Structure formats: C-alpha cells, structure tokens
Amino acid sequence: MFSLAVFLQSFEPLLWAARYTLLISILGIGLGLVIGTLVCAARLSPYPLLRRFAAIWVSFLRGVPLLVQLLVFYYALPVIGLDVPAMVAAVVTVGICASAYISEIWRGAIAALPRGQAEAAVAIGMTPFDVWIRVILPQAVTLSLPALINELILLVKASSLVSVVGILEITRASQAQAATTFRPLEVYIAAACIYLVINLCLAALGRYLEHRTAV
Amino acid sequence: MLAASSVEMRKVNKFYGKFQALKDVDLSILPGKVTCLIGPSGSGKSTLLRCINFLEEYDSGEVRIDGQLIGYEAPNKKMSGRKLREMRRSIGMVFQQFNLWPHMTAKENVAEGLIRVRRMSKADAERRAVEALAKVGLADKMANHPSRLSGGQQQRVAIARAIAMEPRLMLFDEPTSALDPELVGEVLSVMRTLAGEGMTMVVVTHEMGFAAHVADQVGFMEKGELVGVDSPDRILHHPQDARIQSFLRTYHERNSF
Numbered sequence: 001m002f003s004l005a006v007f008l009q010s011f012e013p014l015l016w017a018a019r020y021t022l023l024i025s026i027l028g029i030g031l032g033l034v035i036g037t038l039v040c041a042a043r044l045s046p047y048p049l050l051r052r053f054a055a056i057w058v059s060f061l062r063g064v065p066l067l068v069q070l071l072v073f074y075y076a077l078p079v080i081g082l083d084v085p086a087m088v089a090a091v092v093t094v095g096i097c098a099s100a101y102i103s104e105i106w107r108g109a110i111a112a113l114p115r116g117q118a119e120a121a122v123a124i125g126m127t128p129f130d131v132w133i134r135v136i137l138p139q140a141v142t143l144s145l146p147a148l149i150n151e152l153i154l155l156v157k158a159s160s161l162v163s164v165v166g167i168l169e170i171t172r173a174s175q176a177q178a179a180t181t182f183r184p185l186e187v188y189i190a191a192a193c194i195y196l197v198i199n200l201c202l203a204a205l206g207r208y209l210e211h212r213t214a215v
Numbered sequence: 216m217l218a219a220s221s222v223e224m225r226k227v228n229k230f231y232g233k234f235q236a237l238k239d240v241d242l243s244i245l246p247g248k249v250t251c252l253i254g255p256s257g258s259g260k261s262t263l264l265r266c267i268n269f270l271e272e273y274d275s276g277e278v279r280i281d282g283q284l285i286g287y288e289a290p291n292k293k294m295s296g297r298k299l300r301e302m303r304r305s306i307g308m309v310f311q312q313f314n315l316w317p318h319m320t321a322k323e324n325v326a327e328g329l330i331r332v333r334r335m336s337k338a339d340a341e342r343r344a345v346e347a348l349a350k351v352g353l354a355d356k357m358a359n360h361p362s363r364l365s366g367g368q369q370q371r372v373a374i375a376r377a378i379a380m381e382p383r384l385m386l387f388d389e390p391t392s393a394l395d396p397e398l399v400g401e402v403l404s405v406m407r408t409l410a411g412e413g414m415t416m417v418v419v420t421h422e423m424g425f426a427a428h429v430a431d432q433v434g435f436m437e438k439g440e441l442v443g444v445d446s447p448d449r450i451l452h453h454p455q456d457a458r459i460q461s462f463l464r465t466y467h468e469r470n471s472f
Contacts, residue, residue, distance in 0.1 A: 120314035120373075123268055124328040124380055125304040128296070134331065138318050213318075 006183045010174070010190035017173030018194055024090050024169065025156045029102075031095025032155075036102025043107055054103065061100035067161045069093050074165045090162040094155065101151055109144035110136060142213040149206030153199045170194055219246040219415040220281050220305065220383040222267055227276035229262055229439075236262045237273065238439040244432075247413040251426035251447075254436035255462060260419040261388050263436065267417060268306045268386060269299060280306065280384065304332060307377030311389040313369040315361040321348060321372045322357040325379050333380065347379035348372065351405050367398030374405055385409065387418040423466065427451050435459045 042054035061069070073093045077084055084092075113136060121131045163172035174191035178184035222244040229237035236259050244250050252260040265271035266278055269286035278285050285302050288294050294302075315324050322344045329340035348357050351371040361369050370390055377385060387406065391399040403425050410416055410429050420426060426433050426447055433450040435442045437458050443450060454460050 114312065114314070116310055116312050116314035117316065119270060120308075120310065120316070120376075121328075123270060123303060123306070123308040124377070125300040125332045126328065127300065127331075130331045134327065135316055139316075142318065 003183060003186055006181060007186040007190055010177055010181075010183075010187045011194075013177055014170055014173050014187075014190055014194055017168050017170050018198070020087075020162075020167055020169040021156065021159050022198070024087075024094055024159045024162055024167070025152065027091045028094030028098055028159070029152050029155055031091065032098025032102050032151075035095060035099035037106065039099055039103035040106040040110075043103060044110065058100045058103060061097055062104075066094070066097050066158050067164065069097055070161060070165055086162075086165045086167050090159075090165055090167055094159065094162070098151060098155055102148070105144045105147045105151065106140060108147075109140040112143055113139055142210075145206060145210050145213065149202060149209075153202050156198055156202065157195065218383060219413055221246045221415070222384065222417065223277070223279040223282070224263075224266070225277040225279075227263070227266060227273050227278060229259075229266065229271065229273045236439050237266070240276070240439075240441045242434060242441060242444060244415060244417060246415055248431040249410045249416045249418065249429055250432050250434060250444075251430040252417065252419045252434045252436060253421070253423070253426060253450075253462075254442075258436040259439040260436050262439075263441070264386050264388055264417055264419050267384075268303055268308060269294075270308070300332075304380060305383045307380060307382035307385040309370070309373050309377055309385070309387045309390050311392050313361070313366070313373045313393070315369055315372055315376070317361050320358050320360055321353060321364065321375075324361070324372055325376045328376065328380050343379050344375070347375040350378070351375045352401070365398060366394045367401045370394065370402045371405055374402070374409075378409070382414075384415045384417070387416065387420070389419050389421070391420070391422055423451060435462070437462070 039054045039057055042050040043058075045051060070090065070093050074086070074089045077089065117135055117139065118131050121135045126134070159169060160171035163169060163175075168176070170191050174187050178187040181187060222242070224240055224242040227237050227240040228235065240259075240263060242250075242263075252263065254260055262271055266273045267280070267285070269278070272286060275290075280302060283302065284294075286294055286299065315321075316327070319327060322341060325344035325347050326337070326340040329335045329343055330337060333340075335343070345354070345357060348354055351374055353368060353371055353375065356364060356368060356372075361372070364372065374390075390406070391402050394402065399422070403422065406416070406418070406425070407429055418425070418430070428447075430447050432444055433447045434444040435450055435454075435456070435458070442458055443454075443456050449455075450459060451463065454463060
C-alpha cells in the first residue's frame with residue numbers, strides 16, 4: 001500500500017538535496033550562457049580559424065553524452081594533476097555541455113532576423129558594435145527565450161547525472177532514501193514531484209519573460 | 216535644410232559571381248533633383264540604388280557624392296569603416312520592407328540614430344523625433360510599436376527616421392511595393408513634400424504616376440544596363456528605345472481595365 005506518511009517524510013531529505021540540483025543547474029546555465037555567447041560570436045566571426053574552432057566545439061560537445069563527459073572530466077583532471085571538488089567538476093562540465101546548445105540557439109535566432117534589420121542600422125551610419133547591441137541582440141534574445149527556457153529545463157533534469165561523481169542531488173538522495181526506507185515508490189514519487197514543481201516554475205518564468213519582451 | 220547632394224556614377228560594374236548585375240552604368244544626379252528608376256524586376260535598379268550608399272559594393276567604376284568617392288579610397292582600396300559611416304550619415308534610405316526595429320516604438324526608432332550616430336542627448340533626440348514624426352503626419356502614433364501600425368504608417372515612420380538625420384540625399388528602394396493599394400497614396404504624398412523642399416531623391420519605383428509627375432529625370436534599366444535617362448515625358452510618353460516601349464506596353468496592359 002502507498003504510505004502517505006513515508007511519502008511526506010521523504011520530502012525533507014530530498015528538498016535538502018534539491019539545493020544541489022538547483023545550484024548546478026543555475027551555475028551551469030550561467031556558465032553555458034557566457035561560453036555559448038562567446039562560441040556563437042566565434043562562429044559568426046570573419047576569422048576562419050575561430051569559426052572552425054567553434055564548429056568543432058559544438059559538434060564534439062553535442063556528440064558525446066553528458067554522462068560520459070562528466071566521467072571523463074572527473075577522472076581526467078587528477079591525471080593532469082588537478083584536484084578539483086566534485087561540485088566544480090560538475091558545474092564546469094554541465095556549463096560546457098550547455099554552451100554547445102546555447103551557441104546554436106543564439107545562432108539560429110540571429111539567422112532568423114531579416115537582413116534588413118541590420119541594413120537599416122548600417123545605412124544611417126551605426127557602428128557594427130551598435131548594430132549588434134541595439135538591433136540584433138535584443139531581438140535575438142526575445143526570439144530565443146522559449147529555446148533557452150527549454151534548455152534550462154533539460155539541464156535541471158540532466159543534473160541528475162552528476163550523481164555519478166558523488167554529488168547528493170535529488171536523484172541520488174532519493175536512491176539513498178529508497179534503500180534505507182525500503183519504500184522506493186513513495187520516495188521516487190516525491191522526487192518526481194520536486195522536479196515537476198521546479199520545472200513548472202521555470203516554465204512560468206519563461207512565459208512571464210516572453211510576455212514582457214513581446215512586441 | 217542643408218544643401219542637397221549631387222550624385223555622379225561613372226562606368227559602375229557589379230558582379231555576383233559570374234552574373235553581371237550592373238553594366239557600365241553612368242548616371243548624373245543634380246542637387247535637389249528627383250530621379251526615378253524604372254524597369255522590370257531583376258534589372259538592377261535596386262542594386263544600382265544600393266551602390267549609392269555602398270550597401271552594395273560595386274566592383275569597378277566610381278560613385279561620387281558631392282564629388283567624393285564612396286566606398287573606396289582609390290581603385291581596389293576600400294574606404295575605412297569610420298569614413299564610410301561618416302558619408303552614410305548624410306544619405307537617408309527607405310526600404311521596401313520598411314525595416315523598422317520591432318522592439319522600439321515609432322519615436323525610439325527615429326531617435327535611435329540621432330542618439331547613437333549623431334551623439335545627441337536623449338531629450339534632444341526625442342524632440343527631433345517628435346518633429347520628424349509630426350512632419351509625416353504621425354504625431355499621434357509616437358508611442359506605438361511597428362506591429363501596431365499599418366504598412367503605410369510604418370513606411371512613414373521609416374521616412375521620418377531617415378529625414379530626422381538631416382540627410383542631403385534620400386534613397387528610396389521600392390517604398391510602396393509592399394503596401395496595400397489604398398495605403399500607397401499617403402507615402403507618396405510625404406515623398407512629394409520632400410521633393411518640393413528641394414531634397415535630392417533617387418527612387419526605385421513601379422509608380423509610373425509618381426515618376427511622371429514628380430521626377431525631374433527617369434532612368435530605365437534592363438538586364439543591368441541603364442538603357443536611357445531622360446525627362447519623364449520622353450521616357451514615359453515618347454520612348455525611343457524598343458525595350459522601354461515594350462516594358463510600358465506590358466505595364467499599361469496590366470493596369471487597364
């Protein structure tokens with residue numbers, strides 16, 4: 001029988017673990033936005049070498065599963081003499097992986113803008129920098145919001161993978177809880193509820209931002 | 216208004232790969248005069264117009280604004296970005312698709328260039344933007360985003376955006392082609408006012424009525440060649456060249472009912 005008491009009791013340790021899920025997701029997407037923007041800029045730059053590098057970056061990171069990236073990163077660093085905490089390794093790997101997707105999201109949004117948008121700015125004598133900051137990027141951000149929120153939600157779920165490097169986030173905490181209580185069903189349903197609430201909040205945030213930037 | 220510009224084009228050629236879009240085009244435009252370019256689609260009218268502000272890079276020949284070469288310092292030596300931007304400041308351009316920035320209101324669209332390019336204060340720029348919008352009859356639409364304006368209103372905002380910069384030359388690239396027929400008139404009437412104030416204007420258009428009544432000279436293009444440039448009367452009513460006659464015949468047949 002489903003035990004309501006066990007179900008409710010599971011929330012305390014799982015919510016505690018949710019801090020790590022949120023921390024890794026938020027820092028990961030933050031890092032991913034910074035790196036992804038740079039990679040996208042490299043991809044669209046006039047320098048062939050930079051463009052090539054950015055293209056390789058994207059195809060490698062998209063082509064290897066995050067789980068494998070995490071393991072490689074975590075076990076490779078000590079080999080080259082770097083001893084980083086699991087948390088840092090997790091955030092960096094998640095961020096780097098997200099950067100590949102985010103740079104493609106930007107690139108798609110920028111490519112979707114009509115060429116005339118930039119031309120109108122160039123024709124009145126705006127500098128390339130102003131054209132980007134004032135005309136292209138504000139529109140690209142609006143266009144890519146749904147895809148960015150989508151990426152953030154995927155990241156929250158993918159953060160369960162960092163349990164392999166020993167971080168006690170929601171999924172790993174629920175496994176531990178299930179093992180000690182022998183009530184896996186109640187525990188995992190509680191875990192599912194927490195993920196769902198986090199992601200519904202993110203979706204609502206996305207709708208709010210889309211509404212605010214709508215023209 | 217500041218002095219109007221002259222435009223002088225000599226042996227201008229433009230290639231897209233092997234395709235020659237402009238063939239040895241010569242064209243002289245005197246200050247304060249209105250030149251309309253007509254001809255079939257794909258004949259190079261827009262390409263020619265876009266060479267005047269170097270939005271399209273011509274491959275050989277010369278385009279001079281008030282005697283100054285645009286785009287190149289010397290043959291095969293491109294002009295610096297800074298110098299090119301300086302020249303473009305005094306050339307206004309209006310596009311077929313309006314190209315207003317959708318994330319800005321009408322007033323912001325007009326003020327943007329004044330703030331970024333002319334380095335005006337926000338208050339001064341907005342004052343100037345209000346004047347320019349009033350001039351095109353849109354004083355009551357300043358706070359609207361482009362999506363809340365009709366096509367004709369959007370194009371008038373685009374004209375206000377250009378004239379607020381106090382250009383000495385205005386380029387119009389099929390300014391009414393994307394408009395519903397009933398909205399064409401309001402845009403043409405703003406253009407007619409500008410022409411009356413002595414602005415040098417180059418207009419790529421299919422509006423033969425505008426060309427006939429407002430232009431000082433009409434150029435006919437076909438297959439990258441400027442076949443003829445003459446008074447509106449001689450191009451539109453008494454064309455000598457068979458290609459012009461045939462184009463106008465098709466035009467009249469399509470527009471008669």
